[in-house]
Amino acid sequence: MTLLPENNELTSIQDEKIGGNQLFPVFLKLNELHTVLIGAGNVGLEKLNAILHNSQEARVTVIAKSVNQGVYDLSIAYPSVKIIEKAFSDEDLDDADLVIAATDNSDLNTYIRESAHQRRLLINVADKPDLCDFYLGSIVQKGDLKIGISTNGKSPTIAKRLREVLDENIPHELDQSLQHMSQLRETLSGDFADKVKKLNKVTSVLVEQKNERKNLKWLIWLSIVFALIVTVTTLWYNEPAFKGYVEEINPxxxxxxxxxxxxxxxxxxxxxxxxxxxxxxxxxxxxxxxxxxxxxxxxxxxxxxxxxxxxxxxxxxxxxxxxxxxxxxxxxxxxxxxxxxxxxxxxxxxxxxxxxxxxxxxxxxxxxxxxxxxxxxxxxxxxxxxxxxxxxxxxxxxxxxxxxxxxxxxxxxxxxxxxxxxxxxxxxxxxxxxxxxxxxxxxxxxxxxxxxxxxxxxxxxxxxxxxxxxxxxxxxxxxxxxxxxxxxxxxxxxxxxxxxx
Incomplete structure (x- = not known):
């Protein structure tokens, strides 16, 4: 029974070392929740895109007096998206599980936050980290693998760059490995430690493959540079016309x-x-x-x-x-x-x-x-x-x-x-x-x-x-x-x- 207190104590120490990021990452089943999005301009469109990109069956109600054409297009492509063209009122949150405020009116966003908190609802306020109960982090997805990235609201740009780096370096084939691992896990027997040992042995090949791809990448670039050097050197010593052309180039x-x-x-x-x-x-x-x-x-x-x-x-x-x-x-x-x-x-x-x-x-x-x-x-x-x-x-x-x-x-x-x-x-x-x-x-x-x-x-x-x-x-x-x-x-x-x- 001492495992939980020790882990909590360790987490507290780690928080102090890393600067006190108190965010707890979770993955929500938005297809089983009702999200209310207030605002349908460019920012609202961005939020709606983020939701539907990760959960195509998410149930979203968009409330706004004027609606971006892109939001209309998404509502046609995704039947679970409903648009209500009207000004916001407190009753709009009665059936909500999550709230996102994306209007261009800061006073209205603050009012929506107060209304959500009265109903004990979590809310995300666009471009206002201090008013948010949760953030929409950058997401890397390869099939069933999904990685969420957050900078504690400090810099969405850095989160986006990290997403690009991970997306580029994580191979699409990893999803196949994930499916195979799922099947393998069901066939394993023995105690917990034995299962972990077998799974670690199997997954070590992923690191080896990454190193092999990195070495291959460097080998390709070095081969290209070497080929260029050989080509230029050969032309320089064997083709007088090429040497004369280079010498005539203005320094x-x-x-x-x-x-x-x-x-x-x-x-x-x-x-x-x-x-x-x-x-x-x-x-x-x-x-x-x-x-x-x-x-x-x-x-x-x-x-x-x-x-x-x-x-x-x-x-x-x-x-x-x-x-x-x-x-x-x-x-x-x-x-x-x-x-x-x-x-x-x-x-x-x-x-x-x-x-x-x-x-x-x-x-x-x-x-x-x-x-x-x-x-x-x-x-x-x-x-x-x-x-x-x-x-x-x-x-x-x-x-x-x-x-x-x-x-x-x-x-x-x-x-x-x-x-x-x-x-x-x-x-x-x-x-x-x-x-x-x-x-x-x-x-x-x-x-x-x-x-x-x-x-x-x-x-x-x-x-x-x-x-x-x-x-x-x-x-x-x-x-x-x-x-x-x-x-x-x-x-x-x-x-x-x-x-x-």
Whole structure:
């Protein structure tokens, strides 16, 4: 009878060591419970998707005055979902087992919580961890295997990243192993210790298989690198035409190749600063602002296209916000690219202004690194079209800044960070595409060694940037980037001033 007290005491000690996470993970049979979801906007749609993805037969009643089309679509696909279009009232919870509040009215969410607690019901309040009795964690599922991940409400983004890592590394075949283990367990005889010993022996093969897959992955990559080295070496010594072609390549290409790789790695680690670092480096190497901006935007087309597509698949796009940003952003970007390209002959005079802009962005990055928070009560930005035009124009002229300007403004104004990020990433693809086309049309292939170096360098870094980012201190990198950008920009401004004087 001493087993339970000893375990409780051990749990208490472990809680103190790990920081006091008091959450107790459970798996609910939502198909046997009645869930009431109040709110049917984008957040409500996200919550409903999470429920139905994990429990297709969950019985859910959605209550809202206005309903997102996506919620209607789910109610058609899942007969257990019922929609009631009306304002919330206390009686709506009389038949509930679980409650989820997902309205955009914080006072209403608080009222719903009080009403739920009066009925002794558990409630989840969207984006308000302190008001939640339970969280909807990230889920990894492989057949009958299901793993729940929670960060105690601190960072849903980290939970999502962990889910992606586990989902990628846990093979789908594990569900077959699970079924076999279930059958094997029914055939085992003997005492508990003997059964555990036999099961441990059988499951040890899973770890061995994982190590074999990891070793195979490294073997494949090493084989590819070795094959490339052998191919290039053979061509160098046996094909004079190839050797002559390589020797004719402008050495600046290799500098920008390495710089593009490094800047893309930094961007993968902190999620920003590729534009400002690439533009600052290009200008310090004597590349005119227009060509520098062209290189940045060409190299960003693919990365932002992939990122935008992933956010679209995850439902992280606010389409109303997207439409408000897209056309003004494109007009601003094309206008900025056209103006900067037209002034290419006067790059000596435009360069200090661009350097001043990158200096300001360096300060912005530094402020982000020290985690300055927005002032309480700050209102949402309503002139989205103006923000999109200004962000697109400045991004094209300065070689970067769409994310730093538009995304920062949206989040600082109180908009949902996840939907803002997804919307900005998707719109960024079209901004980069249109500004790149404008630059190519206007510049007639000038400074292609720098442009090509950035494009290939960033492309090489893309597959490994995300993995490297998990092992690097984000704050340290942001501070270092900010200092380097500010120093280089100030140097360009000072050199220009000395030439004038």
């Amino acid at each position: 600046a290409f290799y500098y920008f190749l390495g710089a593009g790789f490094v800047f893309a790695m930094i961007d993968g680690a902190i999620g920003m600063s590729y534009g400002v670092t690439s533009t600052t480096f290009s200008i310090s190497m004597g590349i005119p602002p227009a060509s520098a901006s062209m290189g940045v935007h060409l190299s960003e087309i693919m990365s932002n296209g992939i990122a935008g597509w992933m956010h679209y698949r995850m439902g992280n796009i606010n389409w109303k916000l997207f439409k408000s940003l897209l056309l003004p952003g494109i007009i601003g970007a094309v206008t900025g690219a056209y103006l900067l390209s037209s002034l290419e002959h006067y790059s000596m005079y435009t360069r200090p202004f661009v350097s001043l802009y990158t200096l300001i962005l360096g300060v912005v990055i530094l402020l982000k690194a020290i985690k300055l928070k927005r002032k309480a009560g700050q209102k949402k930005i309503k002139k989205i079209s103006l923000l999109g035009f200004g962000g697109g124009f400045i991004d094209a002229v300065g070689g970067g800044g769409w994310g730093s300007i538009v995304l920062s403004a949206l989040i600082a104004g109180g908009r949902n960070a996840r939907f803002s990020l997804g919307t900005v990433k998707l719109s960024r693809f079209f901004i980069a595409l249109m500004s790149s086309l404008t630059f190519i049309t206007m510049l007639n292939g000038k400074h292609w060694e720098a442009v090509a170096g950035l494009v290939f360098g960033s492309a090489l870094a893309s597959p490994i940037a995300a993995k490297i980012s998990n092992k690097i201190s984000t704050k340290t990198i942001m501070i270092a980037v900010a200092i380097i950008v500010m120093f280089t920009s100030l140097r360009s401004i000072v050199n220009f001033a000395m030439k004038i004087l």
